[in-house]
Structures are given as structure tokens and as C-alpha cells.
Amino acid sequence: MPQDTGAHSSRLDWNDLELILAICRAESLSGAARMLGQTHSTIFRRINAAEARTGVRFFDRFPHGYVMTDAGRAAMAHAERMENEVHALGRTILGRDENLRGRIRVTCPESFAEEHAPGMIARFCRKHPEIQIDLAPGHGAADLNRREAEVAIRATRAAPTSAFGRKICDFRFALYSSSAYLALAGRKPLPDHDFCLIEGTLGWLVPRIWKTAEQGEQRVVFQCRASRAVQNAAAEGLGLTFLPCYVGDADDRLLRVSDPIAWLDLDLWVLTHRDLTNTARVRAFMTHLYGELSARAYHFGGDMKPTDKVNLLRRGE
Secondary structure, three states, rough: OOOOOOOOOOOOOOOHHHHHHHHHOOOOHHHHHHHHHOHHHHHHHHHHHHHHHHOOOOOOEEOOOOEEHHHHHHHHHHHHHHHHHHHHHHHHHHHHHHHHHOEEEEEEEEEHHHHHHHHHHHHHHHOOOEEEEEEEEEEOOOOOOOOOOEEEEEEOOOOOEEEEEEEEHHHHHHHHHHHHHHHOOOOOOOOOOOOOOOOHHHHHHOOOOOOOOOHHHEEEEEOOOHHHHHHHHHHHHOOOOEEEHHHOOOOOEEEEOOOOOOHHHHEEEEEEEHHHHHHHHHHHHHHHHHHHOOOOOHHHOOOOOOOOOHHHHHOOO
């Protein structure tokens, strides 16, 4: 509870607003501390000091977390506008950088980051030794608007309107299994097979394979956020899984047991924010990626490996 000193100030600087914005988004001090790279106690002292200085309560404290007051919601709205302006200024300044030196932050799918990106980056850095690359793998799309990344290698159905880049090729998925699992499972309808899935992707198969999510949950025997763990679980014989063709086709432990799954088709893009298109190092790296990825288009499009004799989608097994 802010103490009334009788000398309040309505002045909030960007540090205060950034703090309020982090707590609003995280709904807890510990979450805000992780976002800002500070300790829980520091965040606690800072928000109490801001409330005491202004005489305004921005959050109600509850055992389950911090909840915005009307003042907190107003501060968050202003903070978000200021944040957008700060990021826009940063992109404008960076967009005028004509030097082939500096750091580039890149986001891409996890499996691509592990297997393909290091070689592509190494070949680029040998040509441009004054450029450094930070790689951020993950399924979630990093926000180019907020400068979470300067370059994104992204599988998507539609590129954001604020982004600039190029579609490289088709990006397809197929079903995969180990021979050991198929031998044990025998012939049965596809919905009756066991599945290994990345967390959050069950809905991709409803209602195409299962009529309801509840039916699918009964057949999912393994889930994990890490795509490599799901791939390994399928290779160990736990069940079927669907993978990007460039991942599953390259794994000798797995059989492809379907044609590419049309309803999962995406496009592979290389993207940056439109404000960064004149940044020399970003432009050079994107040109490098265009060439490297285009040369491997048949991997991403599922043309590298023919479907094995068992085609569970086509035969309805």
C-alpha cells in the first residue's frame, strides 16, 4: 500500500512505464523480473516506490498475482504506445546502417536451428567476419515489430503485412513411424493408432483424424514442447507422429507412412521488418538465406523421399 507522504508527483518516466507494462503482461512480480532481467525484490521495491511517489495504486495485490486497477490499465495503454515508438525509432536508425558489421538476431524453427542453421550461418560469417549472429529457436513467432528478431525464417500460411521478404518454397508435413511400432500395431484405422505430438498441436488433427479433441487425447501417448523429443519418441516405437518432411525424411529410424498432408501445408519465408530492408547486414544475410534455402527446397517440400509402402492416410488404415 503506497504511503501518503503529502508530496506526490504525477511524473512517470519510461523506466516506470516499462515496469508497469511488464507486471501487466506477466501478472506477477516474478514474471516481470524474468522479463526485465532483474530480481523479484528489485521489482517489488520499484513498483512500491512508483506508487508511493505518484500516490496512485496501479495494481491490486492478490495471493494469485497482481491485477491491474483502472490506473494500471491506463498506464499500460500509454506504455504500449511508447514502446511501439521506441521500437520504431530503433528500426529507423538501424535501417540506415550501411555497414557490413554488427549483430543480427535470427529466429527459426527449433529443428532447423539444430540441424541446418549452424552451417548456413558459418558459411555467411566466413564471408562477413564482422557480422555476428544470435539464433533464437522456437515454435512461437518472434515479433519483428518489437525487435525480438531482425530476421525470421518462418513457416506460415501468410506473412505479416508489416514484414518484408520472400517465399522460398512449400513447407510440408507427413506422418512418420518406426518399423517396430508398425509391426506391433498391425492393420487398424488411423484414428486408432497411438500418437506422439508436440504440445499444442492436437488441434491440427481435429477433425481430420479424430472427430473431437477428447477422442484425440485418448490416443496421444506422448507429448512434449521439444520437437526433437517427440521425434525421438516416435523413433523409439511409441507411436505415429507428424513432422516437417525435411525433418522426418532425414531420420533413418523413421518411415514416412503418408503422402504430404495437404491440410497442414505451409510456405517457408525469410522475413524482416520493412524498416530494416536498407540495413546492409540484414540485406546481405537475407540474400544468403534465399540462396541456401532455395537450393534445399525439395527437402522442405517433401520431395526428397518417396512414401513407404504403408500409406495410412491414403488407405484409411
